[in-house]
Amino acid sequence: MMFNKPLTQGKISQQQGNIAVEMAFSLSLFLTTLMATIEITRLFWMGYWLDYNFHQAIKDVAWNPGLGIESRLKTRLDSKLFDNSKLTIKQKTVPLGSLYLTEYTVSYPARFHFLPQQAVTFNSTSWLGDNENDII
Amino acid sequence: MTLSKHAQGVIAVETALTLSALVIILLFSLQVGRTLYWQQHFGYIADRLTKLLVLDIQSSNKLDSATFDEALSLIEDDMYHKDFSFGLTIHLLSDDRNHEQSFNLGSGCNIISDYAVKMEDLERVTAAEKNKIPTRYLLGLSLCAQPSGWILQSAIPGFLELPIQRQSYYPINHNSI
Numbered sequence: 001m002m003f004n005k006p007l008t009q010g011k012i013s014q015q016q017g018n019i020a021v022e023m024a025f026s027l028s029l030f031l032t033t034l035m036a037t038i039e040i041t042r043l044f045w046m047g048y049w050l051d052y053n054f055h056q057a058i059k060d061v062a063w064n065p066g067l068g069i070e071s072r073l074k075t076r077l078d079s080k081l082f083d084n085s086k087l088t089i090k091q092k093t094v095p096l097g098s099l100y101l102t103e104y105t106v107s108y109p110a111r112f113h114f115l116p117q118q119a120v121t122f123n124s125t126s127w128l129g130d131n132e133n134d135i136i
Numbered sequence: 137m138t139l140s141k142h143a144q145g146v147i148a149v150e151t152a153l154t155l156s157a158l159v160i161i162l163l164f165s166l167q168v169g170r171t172l173y174w175q176q177h178f179g180y181i182a183d184r185l186t187k188l189l190v191l192d193i194q195s196s197n198k199l200d201s202a203t204f205d206e207a208l209s210l211i212e213d214d215m216y217h218k219d220f221s222f223g224l225t226i227h228l229l230s231d232d233r234n235h236e237q238s239f240n241l242g243s244g245c246n247i248i249s250d251y252a253v254k255m256e257d258l259e260r261v262t263a264a265e266k267n268k269i270p271t272r273y274l275l276g277l278s279l280c281a282q283p284s285g286w287i288l289q290s291a292i293p294g295f296l297e298l299p300i301q302r303q304s305y306y307p308i309n310h311n312s313i
Binding site: 014017018021022025026029033036037040043044047048051052055058062094095096097098099101103105123124125126127129131132 | 192196
C-alpha cells in the first residue's frame with residue numbers, strides 16, 4: 001500500500017511560485033488574445049456594416065431618388081458605432097455602354113490599436129444609373 | 137525565488153503550445169472573416185452590374201460585348217480590389233435556344249464557374265409555360281475574384297487561394313431583344 005508523502009514547506013513554496021509564474025504568463029496571453037479578438041471583430045463589424053449600408057443606400061436611391069446617398073447612409077449608420085462626421089463620399093461619372101453611371105466611393109477611417117499602423121480606412125464602391133426606374 | 141529547470145521547461149512548453157494555438161485560431165478567424173466580407177461585397181457588385189447591364193441592353197436594344205468589357209474595367213479600376221484578379225462570365229439565357237449567347241471576360245477564374253447557364257436549370261422560372269408567355273430572357277452574370285497577394289497566401293496555398301464566386305440574374309424585357 002502506497003501513501004503520498006506530505007509536502008514540505010519548501011515544496012509548497014516552489015509549487016506556489018510555479019503557479020504564480022504560469023498564471024502571469026497565461027493571464028497576459030489571455031488578455032492580449034481577448035483584446036485582439038475584440039479588435040478583429042470590430043474590424044469586420046465596421047467593414048461589413050459600411051459595405052452593407054452603402055449598397056442598401058445605393059439601391060434605395062435607385063428606386064426612390066431624392067434624398068441622396070449621403071443622408072441615407074448616415075441615417076443607416078446612426079446606431080452602429082460609426083462617427084458619421086468621418087464619412088467621406090466621392091462621386092464621378094463613368095460610362096457603361098450607352099449609359100452614364102455615377103460611381104460612388106465611400107471611405108471611413110477607423111482606429112485599431114492592435115494593428116501596426118493603428119488605423120484602417122474602409123472603402124466601398126458602387127454605381128448608380130440615372131434612370132434605373134426605366135428598367136421596368 | 138528561482139524556478140527549477142523542470143518547472144522552467146514546463147512553462148516554456150505550455151506557453152509555446154498555447155501561443156501557437158492562439159495564433160492559428162486568430163489567423164483562421166481573420167481568413168474566414170475577410171473571405172465572407174469579400175463574398176458579400178462581390179455579391180453586391182454582381183447584383184448592381186447585372187441590373188445596370190440590363191438597363192444598357194434595354195436602352196440600346198442590343199447586346200454589346202464592349203459594354204461587358206467596360207463593366208469588368210469598372211471592377212478592376214477600383215483600387216480597393218487590387219488584391220484580386222477578376223473574371224466575368226456573362227450569359228444571355230432564353231427559352232429560345234437560338235438566342236442564347238455567352239461571353240468570357242478577364243484573366244480570372246471564370247472558366248471554373250458552375251452557375252446555371254440554361255433557363256431550365258434556374259429555380260423560379262421553370263413554372264411558366266413557354267407557349268403562354270412571350271419568350272423570356274435573362275442576363276446571368278458570374279463574377280469570379282481570385283485572391284492574389286494576400287497575407288500568408290503562399291504559406292497555405294490550398295486554403296487561402298480559393299476563388300470567390302458570386303452570381304446574379306436579371307430579367308430583360310423581351311421587346312429589347
